Amino acid sequence: MKAKPSDAVDAPRSLRSVLAFVLPAVIGVALVAGIVAWKQELFVGRTPIFLFTDSALGITKGMPVKVFGFTVGTVREMSIVPGSAGAKGLVRVELDINSEYLQHISKDAKARFAREGVVGQSIIEVLPGNPQLRHIARNETIAFERGKTLNELTEELNRALTPVMTQVKDAIRDLQDPDGRTQKTLNQVTTLLQELPESNRRLQSLLTTADKAFGNVDKAVAGTTSKADEAIDHLGRAAASIESAAPGILQKVDAAADGVARSAEAVRRISESAARKVPFLLDEGENVIRNTGEVVSGAKQVWPLRDAILPTRTTTLNIDSQESASGARGGALSGQEGR
Amino acid sequence: MKFQATANTPVPRWGQSASIFIAVALLVVGCASPAPLLAPRKAQAIEANSRGAVLFSRGDYAGAIEQYRHALDFERSIENEDGIASNLINLSIAYQRLGDGAAARAAVEEILDNPYLRFPAPRVAEAALRKAILLLEARDVDAASQWLERTRSGCAQADCPLGGKILNVQAQLALLKTDYTGARDAATRALAANRARSDREEIANSLRLLGAALIEIRRSEEVGPLLNEALAIDKDLALPPKIFRDLVLLGRAAMARNLTGDAAAFFRRASAVARSLSDPAALAEADGLLQSARPPEPR
Numbered sequence: 184m185k186a187k188p189s190d191a192v193d194a195p196r197s198l199r200s201v202l203a204f205v206l207p208a209v210i211g212v213a214l215v216a217g218i219v220a221w222k223q224e225l226f227v228g229r230t231p232i233f234l235f236t237d238s239a240l241g242i243t244k245g246m247p248v249k250v251f252g253f254t255v256g257t258v259r260e261m262s263i264v265p266g267s268a269g270a271k272g273l274v275r276v277e278l279d280i281n282s283e284y285l286q287h288i289s290k291d292a293k294a295r296f297a298r299e300g301v302v303g304q305s306i307i308e309v310l311p312g313n314p315q316l317r318h319i320a321r322n323e324t325i326a327f328e329r330g331k332t333l334n335e336l337t338e339e340l341n342r343a344l345t346p347v348m349t350q351v352k353d354a355i356r357d358l359q360d361p362d363g364r365t366q367k368t369l370n371q372v373t374t375l376l377q378e379l380p381e382s383n384r385r386l387q388s389l390l391t392t393a394d395k396a397f398g399n400v401d402k403a404v405a406g407t408t409s410k411a412d413e414a415i416d417h418l419g420r421a422a423a424s425i426e427s428a429a430p431g432i433l434q435k436v437d438a439a440a441d442g443v444a445r446s447a448e449a450v451r452r453i454s455e456s457a458a459r460k461v462p463f464l465l466d467e468g469e470n471v472i473r474n475t476g477e478v479v480s481g482a483k484q485v486w487p488l489r490d491a492i493l494p495t496r497t498t499t500l501n502i503d504s505q506e507s508a509s510g511a512r513g514g515a516l517s518g519q520e521g522r
Numbered sequence: 523m524k525f526q527a528t529a530n531t532p533v534p535r536w537g538q539s540a541s542i543f544i545a546v547a548l549l550v551v552g553c554a555s556p557a558p559l560l561a562p563r564k565a566q567a568i569e570a571n572s573r574g575a576v577l578f579s580r581g582d583y584a585g586a587i588e589q590y591r592h593a594l595d596f597e598r599s600i601e602n603e604d605g606i607a608s609n610l611i612n613l614s615i616a617y618q619r620l621g622d623g624a625a626a627r628a629a630v631e632e633i634l635d636n637p638y639l640r641f642p643a644p645r646v647a648e649a650a651l652r653k654a655i656l657l658l659e660a661r662d663v664d665a666a667s668q669w670l671e672r673t674r675s676g677c678a679q680a681d682c683p684l685g686g687k688i689l690n691v692q693a694q695l696a697l698l699k700t701d702y703t704g705a706r707d708a709a710t711r712a713l714a715a716n717r718a719r720s721d722r723e724e725i726a727n728s729l730r731l732l733g734a735a736l737i738e739i740r741r742s743e744e745v746g747p748l749l750n751e752a753l754a755i756d757k758d759l760a761l762p763p764k765i766f767r768d769l770v771l772l773g774r775a776a777m778a779r780n781l782t783g784d785a786a787a788f789f790r791r792a793s794a795v796a797r798s799l800s801d802p803a804a805l806a807e808a809d810g811l812l813q814s815a816r817p818p819e820p821r
Contacts, residue, residue: 494572495560497593499608500615502648504690505727505764506655508621 228282231259232319234294234307234327239274241296241305248278248294248307250287256280258307276327278307289316293326567596567605574612583619590616607633607645614652618659627656644683647676651684654691663698670695686716686724693731697738706735726755726764733771742778749775766795766804770811777815785815 220226236242239261248256259279266272280288292312298305309325319325357363560568574589590612597605610629617626633641633649641649650673657666670691677684689712696705713728729752733745749772756764773788789812796804 494568497568497571497597497605497608498575499648500575500578500612501723502611502615502651502655502684502687503727504651504655504687504724505694505730505767506615506618507659507763508618508623 224281229256229279230282230285230321232278232280232288233322233324234276234278235264235273235324236276236296236327236329237271237273238329239276242274242276242307243305246305246307248280248309250284250309250311253284255284255287255309276307285320286318287311288319288325289313290319290323291316291326292319293328295327296329298330561600563596563600564602567593567600567602570596571605571609571612574609574616578612578616578619583616586616587613587620601639603639603641604645606639607641607649611645611648611652614649614656618656623656623660627653630656643676647673647682647684650676651687651691658691658694658698661698663695666691667695683719686712686719686721686728689715690724690727690731693728693735697731697734700738702735702738706732706739709735722755723759723761723764726752726759726761726768729755730764730767730771733775737771737775737778740778742775745771745775762795762799763801763804766792766799766801766808769795770808773811773815777811782815786812789815 242258242261244258244261246258247254248258256279258276260277262275262277264273264275278294288309289312293310294307295310296305297308358365360366570589570593574586574593577583577589578586590609594606594609594613597609610633614626614629617623617629630649630652633646634653650669654666654669654673657663657669670688673684674688677688689708693705693708693712696702696708709728709731713725713732716724716728729748733749733752736742736745736748749768753765753768753772756768769788769792773785773792776782776785776788789808793805793808793812796808
């Protein structure tokens with residue numbers, strides 16, 4: 184069968200139609216795939232480095248590797264390296280590090296197994312090392328140390344506390360033992376306190392003896408000071424008079440001051456009371472005056488009051504043809520001027 | 523029906539009274555409705571004017587001036603020409619009573635010389651009359667005569683209320699010009715005009731002027747009834763300065779008739795009135811006349 188000319192024209196047209204339909208979908212899929220790949224950091228350059236450990240316990244594939252708290256890579260692969268003569272077997276761990284962070288990991292950097300918080304995620308933490316040294320390169324190895332597990336920490340703490348606990352037990356035992364050092368010290372202090380009254384009595388006796396001796400000396404001196412005593416006596420009496428009078432005066436002054444204080448307090452209370460009431464009274468008074476004014480104004484507008492009270496128009500004073508400054512002068516009639 | 527009212531049912535007396543009472547009450551309530559209110563500014567002007575009048579009647583001229591000034595301010599603020607002129611005339615009278623002639627003239631000149639406001643013609647005539655009176659007091663007879671003519675031209679109508687006053691001022695000007703006959707004629711016409719208007723104060727003024735003119739033309743015997751009538755009116759109106767003037771003229775009339783005893787009695791009464799007024803000028807005048815009325819002491 185011979186193809187018609189029109190069929191030759193339709194074939195490319197249908198291909199174009201199919202392409203026009205499929206191509207956007209393909210481009211869309213490629214775009215999404217690209218975005219996913221970008222999000223998965225497939226376009227980021229990665230550098231493998233290695234570490235060796237006795238055990239892979241706790242280390243898993245995909246475990247994050249962090250430097251300065253930043254995730255810079257993951258655990259990519261783990262494999263056992265068999266032992267040989269004089270050397271035990273090890274586990275080789277391959278870390279896949281983002282190449283741009285390699286500059287922060289120097290050649291002497293150390294990696295360690297760690298946990299974010301007590302119950303957090305397990306990570307490989309890289310301690311960067313000396314920045315003066317060159318940074319680690321592809322397929323090189325860094326040192327690794329496994330962090331202590333919780334059990335290891337507990338055991339360590341237990342070992343550290345054991346001697347302390349032993350000493351505390353000894354001290355308690357000593358306190359409870361009547362022959363112990365603490366009990367003996369307490370007994371000695373009690374005895375000493377009981378002996379204090381006798382010591383005090385002896386001291387008083389000694390002071391009495393000394394007082395008597397001073398009394399004798401005093402008598403000897405008394406004769407020579409009798410005149411001075413008389414003068415002092417006079418002063419004493421005067422002082423006594425003043426002393427006897429003073430309380431009365433002071434009482435009166437006190438009473439007066441009390442009176443003044445009470446008056447001042449009363450005035451203050453009255454003032455405070457007035458200060459509270461006066462504005463209210465003024466307001467009320469103003470209201471009453473305003474209301475009264477309104478009532479009066481209203482009443483003034485009502486017949487028959489309005490005609491009696493309100494002026495309804497401006498009034499002109501009567502013009503007096505004989506008006507004068509002094510009314511009695513009477514214009515031209517004052518004095519003899521009119522004659 | 524049992525309780526249905528009919529046309530023949532008599533209305534009780536108390537019912538009629540109640541109906542009348544209700545009707546009257548409604549009428550009163552209707553009358554007591556509020557009056558159409560004046561504009562507040564206008565009402566304030568009228569109130570101030572009214573206060574000024576009260577103070578003037580009590581002789582508190584300074585207080586009256588203050589109130590008239592308030593009223594004038596209110597009237598000016600609403601450009602009420604009649605109110606402005608009225609208060610200016612009141613001010614001129616109050617200033618004159620206080621002895622401030624210049625202020626009194628300035629007040630009326632604001633009406634007479636104002637190029638912007640058109641005051642009512644009667645107010646302009648009143649202002650002109652006031653100016654003539656002020657010039658008369660200042661003894662400026664010619665100027666007073668000119669302003670009196672202007673007043674007369676503004677008061678040409680037959681029922682002009684200023685007619686009797688104008689004639690009284692004319693009589694005074696004639697007295698000052700020693701035209702006693704002219705003064706008598708003017709006072710006589712003024713008396714007729716004022717009697718026609720029953721303006722008692724101006725009637726008394728006319729009687730006084732007529733008496734003064736008659737004394738000058740030596741017709742003192744005719745003066746007594748005139749001045750006694752004036753005195754009666756002035757006493758009735760309770761106008762002490764006018765009473766003083768009546769008594770002085772009565773004394774002068776008695777002096778002219780050589781009735782020195784009567785003259786002295788009138789002058790003493792005038793002196794007492796002047797003393798009660800605390801008017802030293804009037805008191806000096808009365809005492810001077812009293813001295814002249816005393817008979818000479820025997821040697």
